[in-house]
Amino acid sequence: MRPRLLPRPTNTPPTLAVWKFASCDGCQLSLLDCEDELIAMVEHLSIAYFPEASSAMIGGPYDLSLVEGSVSTPHHLERIYQIRANSNTLVTIGACATAGGIQALRNGHDIDEFMSIVYAHPEYVETLAAATPVSDYVDVDFELRGCPIDRGQLLEVIAAFLTNRPPRISSVSVCVECKSRGLPCVMVAGGTPCLGPVTHAGCGALCPAYGRGCYGCFGPSESPNTDSLNEQLADLGLDNRQLERLWRGFSGWSPEFRAAADNAHGKDNEP
């Protein structure tokens, strides 16, 4: 994480702000879920803005801002610029804030038509054409992946911020976590389609532990070869429509997964 930029009183604990954009609140709940560590956290951080947890709202600048959700409306756009200007360190949390989230399924489609179907008075709705990650608009100091994020990883990011060191968050594949847990591969041993080999670790191989293939909710790993996995999944019997759906999940708007989905879609439309 980069060093602090804005001046702050040195004899008080650093301030924390938690912001919500287009999201389900699940990632913020992961923070509240750190029950055992919450006491230690408030000893070392002063919670200045966190409407989900406390009604006290202290003005900025903030030492650490955690941002949940994708940028989806013109109002969001205004707010994210303000928050960036008011934050020393800005960390985005979750698939929405880092990759656009499931709501990015609307991107690239006719937004007016969607609104006319969903809302009785679409004229009251102001929206951007696309729901996109925060990093499309402002500098982000660290992106924490997941849908939702893993609370252990969140604590690691906060501990790293407090001690001014880089967070230890590995970007290897989910397979590494599968194998460290001694789980047999669901793809090799069961023929179950799985995005694990190209998905960023962090969940602890949650789905394969229950015999399910990985849905890719932590987004692409450090060197995702989606073309090769597409071919293997096709060999396992997935048609191009199924392939496209698999990629267009919680991290479907990440450039790598989007390209994989477009690829499958393109093949489907070949003459």
Added chain:
Amino acid sequence: MPTERTPVIIDIKGLQVLVDVLIEQGNEVFGPQVIDDVIAIRPLTSVDQLPAGWTDDQGAGRYRLHNDHSHGRFGYAVGPQAWKPLLHEPTLHTLSMTQSHAADPVEVHVTATRKGRRAFLGVRPCELEAIVRLDTVLLRGPNVDRAYRSARSDLMLIVVNCTVPASTCFCTAMNTGPRVSENVTIHDLEITELVNEHDGGPRYVVTPASRQGAEILDVLGSRTSTVAMTNQDALDIEAGFRRAESSIERHVDTKELHDVMIASSENALWAELADRCLACGNCTAVCPTCFCTSVNEITDLSGTTTERWRHWDSCFSLEFSRVGNAPVRSSVASRYRHWLTHKLGTWHDQFDESGCVGCGRCITWCPVGIDLTAEIPALRTAALSGGDSRPASGDQ
């Protein structure tokens, strides 16, 4: 080893007595079992837990079990994990350090290593060879691995020879199976399963391979009926091994393989493999000889305590090749090349043996079915003809 290698024959009840004796002598016994549709290694107290009648169907990127109702308990080849996780744990807490105030000394607490006797029942010949490799690296080098040393001490190794290899096995090429080699001396007992489908249950030919193994066999003889091996039994065993050997489908020509690997560094094949390789690291995790780890130190929220963890790492991970601020093997081609060149080439330079024991796990458990045995002939041809004329692309 001066022990007299006289084999005795026991039946399945005798095998249970062997397990009982091992447990009575304070061992935790581990053995193969069917768990989640694969052959896995788990604590074992009864021979009923062994995979009766189960056999495996393995191919590149594919593993299936089925039960053919044979009487055998060992009629399959290696499962997804060798004994490596028990000897060289995937994640290990090694140290914690505390300093409450800047003026205080740092208190260091080194995590205790595991204690207690264990017995591994059903170690395959290639797996035993893999333990020899791990011993060389982790015990005989200039730096002894504490955790591995304590996991290896008080350990009984009971080999069960292979009579039903999988299609991914190539131990005959690597000289590591399907029957344990006379040159290996780290085990205690050698067992061969004799299955005659016409006359009831399986029988086990048990041969002592160490003093401890001979002692166990003496106790066994006093507790259950053992019979001596007949000439017919000896002929049956030999016929079984010949069947097993001739059923092995994959082969690797190991002649000057080290030199072939060294001569192949510029081969365009690495880039072609990188088009298929997912860099997922499955091959290194399942390989019984891959030993690489990374060490991380994690501070707590107060910054007063640091925990040091060690975890398996892989040459397929970008982070693992980071030196200073950048990875030295940034392309997948260079990472694949590094892995295979180490296994088959530079391992010889470092440790005077092959890093590959021919167990075939990296073939089966590669999600896209990359098969090293299929790639070596092309490397050899190019190396012999003075190198591949095509430039290696995407490589560094």
